[in-house]
Amino acid sequence: MTTTDERPTRVADPEFERKAERAEALRGFLQALPSYAYLVFFFAIPLVIVFVFSFASRSRTGRPVLSDWNLDSYAKLFQPIVAEIVARSLWLALLNTVLCLAIGYPFAYWLATRRSARYRAVLLVLVLIPFWSNFLVRTYAWRVLLGENGFVTEIGRALGLWDKLLFTQPAVFIGLLYGYLPFMVLPLYAALERMDWSLVEAARDLYASGWVAFRKVTLPLSKPGVIAGSILVFIPSLGAYVTPDILGGAKTTLLGNYIVRQFTAARNWPFGAALSFVVLVVMLIATIIYFRTDARTI
Amino acid sequence: MNVPTHAAASRNADRALSVHGVVVFLFLYVPILLLVVFSFSDASNLSVWGGWSLRWYRKMFTNDPLLRSMRNSVVVALVSTGISTVLGTAAALALERYRRWLGKRTFDALLYLPVIIPDVTMGVMLLMWFTTINWSLSLTTIILSHIAFNISFVAIVVRARLANLDPSLEEAAADLYADRWQAFRRVTLPLIMPGIVGGALLALTLSLDDVVITSLVQGPGSTTLPVFVFGLIKRQVTPEINAVSTVMLLASMVLVFGSLAFQREPRAGANPEAP
Amino acid sequence: MGMLALAVALVAAACSSGNSGSDLESVAQGCQVDQVDGDLSLYNWSEYIDPDLVQEFRDTYGVDVVETFYESNEAMLAQIEAGGATYDLVVPSDYMVDIMRQEGLLVKLNKDAIPNMANLDPKFTGLPFDPDGEYSAPYQWGTTGIGFSYDVVDDAADLTWGLIFDPEMSAPLTGRISLLDDEREVFAAALKYLGYSVNTTDQAQLDEATALLKAAKDRVATFTSDSFEDLLVSGEVDLAHGWNGDFFAAFDEADAWEDYGYGIPKEGGVAWVDNMAIPTTAEAVCTAHTFINFILDAENGAQLSEWNYYASPNAKANELIDPEILSDPAVYPTPETFEKLEFLADLGDFATNYADAFTEVKS
Numbered sequence: 001m002t003t004t005d006e007r008p009t010r011v012a013d014p015e016f017e018r019k020a021e022r023a024e025a026l027r028g029f030l031q032a033l034p035s036y037a038y039l040v041f042f043f044a045i046p047l048v049i050v051f052v053f054s055f056a057s058r059s060r061t062g063r064p065v066l067s068d069w070n071l072d073s074y075a076k077l078f079q080p081i082v083a084e085i086v087a088r089s090l091w092l093a094l095l096n097t098v099l100c101l102a103i104g105y106p107f108a109y110w111l112a113t114r115r116s117a118r119y120r121a122v123l124l125v126l127v128l129i130p131f132w133s134n135f136l137v138r139t140y141a142w143r144v145l146l147g148e149n150g151f152v153t154e155i156g157r158a159l160g161l162w163d164k165l166l167f168t169q170p171a172v173f174i175g176l177l178y179g180y181l182p183f184m185v186l187p188l189y190a191a192l193e194r195m196d197w198s199l200v201e202a203a204r205d206l207y208a209s210g211w212v213a214f215r216k217v218t219l220p221l222s223k224p225g226v227i228a229g230s231i232l233v234f235i236p237s238l239g240a241y242v243t244p245d246i247l248g249g250a251k252t253t254l255l256g257n258y259i260v261r262q263f264t265a266a267r268n269w270p271f272g273a274a275l276s277f278v279v280l281v282v283m284l285i286a287t288i289i290y291f292r293t294d295a296r297t298i
Numbered sequence: 299m300n301v302p303t304h305a306a307a308s309r310n311a312d313r314a315l316s317v318h319g320v321v322v323f324l325f326l327y328v329p330i331l332l333l334v335v336f337s338f339s340d341a342s343n344l345s346v347w348g349g350w351s352l353r354w355y356r357k358m359f360t361n362d363p364l365l366r367s368m369r370n371s372v373v374v375a376l377v378s379t380g381i382s383t384v385l386g387t388a389a390a391l392a393l394e395r396y397r398r399w400l401g402k403r404t405f406d407a408l409l410y411l412p413v414i415i416p417d418v419t420m421g422v423m424l425l426m427w428f429t430t431i432n433w434s435l436s437l438t439t440i441i442l443s444h445i446a447f448n449i450s451f452v453a454i455v456v457r458a459r460l461a462n463l464d465p466s467l468e469e470a471a472a473d474l475y476a477d478r479w480q481a482f483r484r485v486t487l488p489l490i491m492p493g494i495v496g497g498a499l500l501a502l503t504l505s506l507d508d509v510v511i512t513s514l515v516q517g518p519g520s521t522t523l524p525v526f527v528f529g530l531i532k533r534q535v536t537p538e539i540n541a542v543s544t545v546m547l548l549a550s551m552v553l554v555f556g557s558l559a560f561q562r563e564p565r566a567g568a569n570p571e572a573p
Numbered sequence: 574m575g576m577l578a579l580a581v582a583l584v585a586a587a588c589s590s591g592n593s594g595s596d597l598e599s600v601a602q603g604c605q606v607d608q609v610d611g612d613l614s615l616y617n618w619s620e621y622i623d624p625d626l627v628q629e630f631r632d633t634y635g636v637d638v639v640e641t642f643y644e645s646n647e648a649m650l651a652q653i654e655a656g657g658a659t660y661d662l663v664v665p666s667d668y669m670v671d672i673m674r675q676e677g678l679l680v681k682l683n684k685d686a687i688p689n690m691a692n693l694d695p696k697f698t699g700l701p702f703d704p705d706g707e708y709s710a711p712y713q714w715g716t717t718g719i720g721f722s723y724d725v726v727d728d729a730a731d732l733t734w735g736l737i738f739d740p741e742m743s744a745p746l747t748g749r750i751s752l753l754d755d756e757r758e759v760f761a762a763a764l765k766y767l768g769y770s771v772n773t774t775d776q777a778q779l780d781e782a783t784a785l786l787k788a789a790k791d792r793v794a795t796f797t798s799d800s801f802e803d804l805l806v807s808g809e810v811d812l813a814h815g816w817n818g819d820f821f822a823a824f825d826e827a828d829a830w831e832d833y834g835y836g837i838p839k840e841g842g843v844a845w846v847d848n849m850a851i852p853t854t855a856e857a858v859c860t861a862h863t864f865i866n867f868i869l870d871a872e873n874g875a876q877l878s879e880w881n882y883y884a885s886p887n888a889k890a891n892e893l894i895d896p897e898i899l900s901d902p903a904v905y906p907t908p909e910t911f912e913k914l915e916f917l918a919d920l921g922d923f924a925t926n927y928a929d930a931f932t933e934v935k936s
Contacts, residue, residue, distance in 0.1 A: 021398075024397070024399075025396065025397075025399040027396060028398075028399035028402070029392070029396075029400050031389075031391055031392035031396070032388065032392035034385055035386065035389040035449050036405050038445065039405075039408050039409070039411075039412070039446065039449065042424070042427075042442060042443070042445070043412055043420075044411075045427065046423040046424055046426065047415075049426045050423050058925070059676075060675070060922055061671075061921065062672065062924065063654065063676055081936055085932075085936070103322065106315055106319075107318060107319055107322045110318065110319040111319070113315075118558065121495075122555070122558060124495070124496070124499070125554045125555075125558070126323065127323075128499045128500075128502075128503060129330075129550060129551060129554070130327060130329070130330045130547075131503045131507070132547060132550045133330065133333060133543035133546055133547050134523065134527055134539060134542065134543045134546070136524075136539070137539050137542075138543075140344050141329035141333045141336075144336075144345045144807075145329060148808050148809055149807075151328070166809065167795050178325070181326070182499075182500065182503065183500065186497070186499065187454065187458040187496065188458075190456070190459040190493035190497075191458045191459060191462050193459075210308050221462055224458045224461035225458045225462075228455060228457065228458035231413070232451065232454060232455075235413050235414050239417070245754070245797075249793070249794055250754050250795055250796040251790060252935055252936065253932050253935040253936060255416075256416065259416045259418060259419065260416070261928060262928075263418045263419070263651075264647035265755070265756055265757075266925055266928030267672075267924060267925075268928065269422070276415065276416050276419035279414070279415075280411060283414045284407060284411065287410050287414070288406075288407065341827065342826035342827070343803055343806050343826065343827055345803060345806075346807050346827060361624070362624060363619070363620075363624070363640050367642070422651065425651060425652065425655050425657065426655060428655075428657050429657035435652070439657075513645075513648040514648055516641065516652075517641070517658040518641050518658055519641055521640075521642040525642060525643075526642050527619075528619075528644040529618055529620070529642050529643060529644035530619045532618065532798070533618070533620050533818075533819070534802065534819055534822045534823065535799070
């Protein structure tokens with residue numbers, strides 16, 4: 001991700017260079033400062049609260065008690081059921097990410113290669129408009145479509161390919177794909193739109209095959225979009241639970257509702273905090289590794 | 299070099315892509331069509347058709363708490379999207395355009411955390427934090443919380459755009475325009491615009507849909523539409539929520555296409571078009 | 574080490590905010606009937622009060638009512654616990670009154686300022702979640718039972734939890750059953766079938782219920798607390814575990830009384846009450862008392878029930894309610910059925926056992 005590293009040095013004078021470097025470092029810092037300060041104040045410091053809670057104990061009525069510090073909540077993480085829930089959620093998120101990428105990549109490519117800038121803008125907005133209705137209403141609409149007399153069910157029956165999908169795994173994946181597709185399409189579009197197409201043209205001339213040109217030039221160029229898109233789909237769908245519950249029947253626990261339940265019905269804030277904290281740390285490390293390895297292979 | 303085959307192959311590929319594009323749009327709009335049609339249903343049930351009627355629109359426009367929650371949602375979404383787009387874009391530029399600065403690595407990691415953290419955990423910690431620093435909960439605390447997660451989403455999308463851009467373009471601009479701000483405004487900003495627009499659209503979507511965090515940091519009178527609707531379905535689900543969604547869809551369409559119509563098409567010479 | 578100490582201090586400060594209940598109690602003791610001391614900040618469920626009643630309160634007492642809405646008892650509790658906002662009146666469910674009362678988050682009511690308390694049906698005073706009735710006044714109540722299609726059950730009197738839990742009886746209903754997505758309610762159904770109390774803290778009984786639910790899960794189409802009535806009326810399921818008011822509204826609206834029914838299984842079920850209470854975040858304590866008195870007025874109570882189809886705990890109001898609603902056993906269960914109902918109570922530390930058991934069922 002450090003494209004600036006290859007910038008050619010124009011001046012050889014080391015003293016001048018150091019000064020320029022310092023000035024640049026200052027400018028970078030100042031540009032980041034507002035959001036940096038914002039996230040420290042409204043995210044990093046409040047996060048300390050979660051960390052402290054994870055060592056607290058639970059009062060009889062479920063209020064977190066800041067005494068009797070213990071590691072019970074962390075010990076509870078080693079129950080086999082937690083591993084089962086995590087594995088199930090990982091699988092769901094992974095498959096959803098692959099689906100979103102498979103459907104979203106050609107779609108974003110198509111959007112980004114339309115000729116008129118205004119047409120591209122209109123299409124992009126059309127992708128997002130469905131999502132400015134209401135999340136629950138959209139999900140309920142899917143429940144009707146996939147239900148006993150729904151449109152999708154009737155098509156499947158007419159073709160003899162599938163029956164009612166509601167409350168099955170495929171329904172869950174249709175719902176998740178629907179909900180997370182824009183998270184994949186937007187960064188892909190941002191990466192693909194008006195990138196240096198002369199390179200692709202040159203490649204076409206060079207390799208003579210559109211496919212090879214795509215593989216050797218377009219794909220590497222869109223890699224930042226693929227990485228950002230997969231992160232924006234994978235991480236939130238790891239915590240998804242409302243769509244899987246409504247369309248899948250809520251018969252299995254996912255990481256998302258497991259954590260929510262600790263903060264609500266179970267009133268076990270220390271365990272909820274410990275669970276969140278571990279998820280946070282593990283996912284952060286995974287994300288950073290993912291970015292670093294991919295940055296090197298570009 | 300075999301020009302005609304080459305062109306034909308690319309034409310075929312483009313046709314396949316167009317078909318795929320249309321299918322995806324159908325996928326995106328079929329539930330929306332259903333949702334809009336049911337908003338005109340006379341039945342009180344979401345999945346049983348009851349004949350055409352405007353009763354849910356009539357009910358909606360006399361339902362003061364609902365209208366107020368719609369207004370709150372629009373305010374929260376617009377303000378938080380505006381602020382987080384500016385902050386997120388600046389963050390993306392700082393990370394992608396400047397090699398080394400104090401605290402860059404930490405900031406890079408910090409930026410991902412709001413995307414990773416479970417909603418409920420973020421809601422709880424912000425609620426505790428606002429009360430610790432003695433801020434009363436209100437529309438403002440909702441907006442501040444939405445900005446806190448939206449900055450990251452905007453920054454990630456803008457970075458995807460920046461990573462691809464040739465820095466030499468900006469260097470040429472820096473030589474051309476004496477003023478850094480001018481160089482940014484005339485060259486860098488138009489170049490990263492698709493990323494900024496994408497990030498802003500994503501932020502708007504996330505803000506319009508958030509229930510969990512909002513329900514924890516809201517204050518008296520500041521309930522937003524999604525929180526209200528989540529509560530509503532605990533009673534009975536009626537097509538009134540379809541009517542609300544239809545109005546939201548219509549309003550956003552008018553707003554977006556209105557502003558697009560007023561925007562000038564960029565001059566062809568300044569923009570090398572896609573193949 | 575220093576960092577950690579700072580962090581602890583910070584969190585401790587976060588947890589100790591909010592007014593002290595005793596100050597507010599002395600304010601409450603001074604409140605007169607119909608006295609107002611500022612605008613009312615009402616924290617309530619969405620669509621749980623007739624807007625005309627709110628407007629009438631504004632007009633009568635010359636104060637504004639600022640409405641805020643919550644979608645779960647727990648989100649409301651978290652906000653009251655944190656104490657960062659002014660809410661003068663909340664509407665918690667039974668078990669939540671228990672939690673809030675024990676945590677000192679509720680202000681003791683001054684009953685002298687609420688003469689309409691006398692209108693209440695004695696059945697709804699002194700319930701286990703607020704034994705001395707000092708902290709809460711019932712708002713509306715209802716039951717948890719089974720909504721069904723007459724295709725699968727002939728008569729509400731035949732209802733039994735066996736339709737869900739008995740493998741033989743429920744086999745024909747495989748994939749046509751919905752259960753509430755609520756650990757206490759789901760376990761209440763299983764515990765009732767087994768003949769135990771819905772508030773049991775006996776691990777062996779809980780284990781037995783867990784095994785029963787695990788076995789029944791394969792026959793269940795979905796767990797949902799939000800749209801079970803919709804699933805039933807649209808033909809996705811034939812048997813739905815749920816709350817009476819929701820079913821009543823759906824049947825009435827679809828004009829489907831001939832096709833669907835609701836009842837409490839013969840083993841018994843759960844009764845719930847939502848209650849008005851004044852939290853420690855209150856400022857206009859006297860206005861809140863006046864509002865409680867206003868809702869407990871006979872005519873207003875009747876208007877409320879006719880508006881949202883939930884039963885009123887107000888005996889005087891019941892005299893005024895549309896006889897069609899009053900005579901419907903789905904809204905007002907018969908005295909014999911009422912005998913078999915239990916209220917859910919907070920179970921203290923044992924609540925986590927229910928949570929773990931529910932996770933096990935859903936694994």
